[in-house]
Amino acid sequence: MKKLLYLCTIALLAVLTACGSKSTSGETPEEIIIGYFPNINHVAGMVAEEKNFYEETLPDGTEVSYKYFPDGSSFMTAIETGEIHGGLVGPGPAMNHFTNGAKINILAAGSTGGTVIMARKDSGITSPEDIKGKTFISPRVGCTHDVQFETLMMREFGMKSDRLNGDMKHVTGKPATYAQQFANGKVDVATVPEPWASYIEEEGYGEVLIDTKNVAYGETLPAAVFVTSSDLVENDSELVQKLVDGHMKATEFIQENPDESKTIAINKIKDITEQELSRSVIDSAWERITFTYEINPDYLQMFANSSFDLEFLKEKPDLEGLVDKSFIE
Structure with missing residues (x-):
């Protein structure tokens, strides 16, 4: 009887421990959805789509699809509702939604300037x-x-x-x-x-x-940031790392292959907006942008303070916890 009671107690403790622990990996969804805008600052999204970089970093057989957004508000709503798993958005919408209680994390930059x-x-x-x-x-x-x-x-x-x-x-x-x-x-x-x-x-x-x-914060502020939900970071960090790895591969490709990346951008922007931009336009735009996944939270805080000064935010923001650099380090 004592042996039976002991075994039951051990089993119960095992269940409670499992329920109380934070999962760091899970079963990858059959479909991963990435979002971005048809702007040059979001070329990492275009390149990742064209070169199948997420398919390379995710488990074999994972389907990756893309959703294009006209503005940051609709993108952030898609992140918060789980419509998309991650992607590129301007820092303004990300910070505004975070200060209003959204459970999101910025994991990397996409570009600066522009x-x-x-x-x-x-x-x-x-x-x-x-x-x-x-x-x-x-x-x-x-x-x-x-x-x-x-x-x-x-x-x-x-x-x-x-x-x-x-x-x-x-x-x-x-x-x-x-x-x-x-x-x-x-x-x-x-x-x-x-x-x-x-x-x-x-x-x-x-x-x-x-x-x-x-322009204010013109060359220091990330023009695009890679965002996902905090729930995904907490519950499936392995999946998040694979997503960030795909984003970093795309960014490094842009740095090493600017000419091919420009061609990809021209074609993707035409597909999404039905507007074909000349190579000279893209060349000019490229000169105003730096493509990088490195991110400095201090610049985001200064920018957020400006949003408060302009009364886009009701309270002076504290961005502690918004940026998680662990996936790019």
């Missing part, structure tokens, strides 16, 4: 001071490019958007439509992610007003 402030041709804008009273466009309210632009204008020129009872009117739209918005005279200024800045410049719809290096 934001350009453009003025419409014949708008009469020849300097940043001329933006007062004009209409500017960004992909989304509070997105990365919006924060970079509004931070610069507020700090350097004392201007705010109409959202803050300021003297700049703000509208939103997809970056691929900015050239037409300029052509129609609907907007005067655009905070533009590449390659659309170089496209606008080449086609003569607008001119560079503030280049990447002079």
Whole structure:
């Protein structure tokens, strides 16, 4: 009887221990879904898709599919609901959702740079001071490019958007439509992610007003970050490592094979947006971007503080726990 009781106790302890432990590996889903935008800052996603890098790092037979997003808000919703397993998004949406309680982690960078402030041709804008009273466009309210632009204008020129009872009117739209918005005279200024800045410049719809290096956090802030859910990190770290490995392989391929990567970007952007960009546009855009998976959390915190200053965030943010660099080290 005592022996039976002892065995039952051991069995019960084993069950309780298993229930209380954090799983570090699990069965890889039959399908992995990766998200990214049709922007040059997201070329790592395009290259990974074209070269099947995730298929190389994931277990044999895993199906990998891709979903393309027009803005960071829809991407972050897809991460939070489990619609996608990971992918590339601007740091602004990732930080905003994290501070609002989203269980997500930034695991790596995708690129830095690539934001350009453009003025419409014949708008009469020849300097940043001329933006007062004009209409500017960004992909989304509070997105990365919006924060970079509004931070610069507020700090350097004392201007705010109409959202803050300021003297700049703000509208939103997809970056691929900015050239037409300029052509129609609907907007005067655009905070533009590449390659659309170089496209606008080449086609003569607008001119560079503030280049990447002079935009707020222009060369230091990650323009794209690789994100997944905290639940996936906690419950299946082996799968997460395989995803990050695929992303790093794509980034290293871009660094070592820029010409082929440019061709991939041209073809993927055409497939997704139905717009074919010239090689000269891509060459120009490439000069404003650095492709890297290395990430510095300090720059993200400074950027988040700017989001608070602009009242995109209700409380001053603490990004402790958002970035997990362990998968790239």
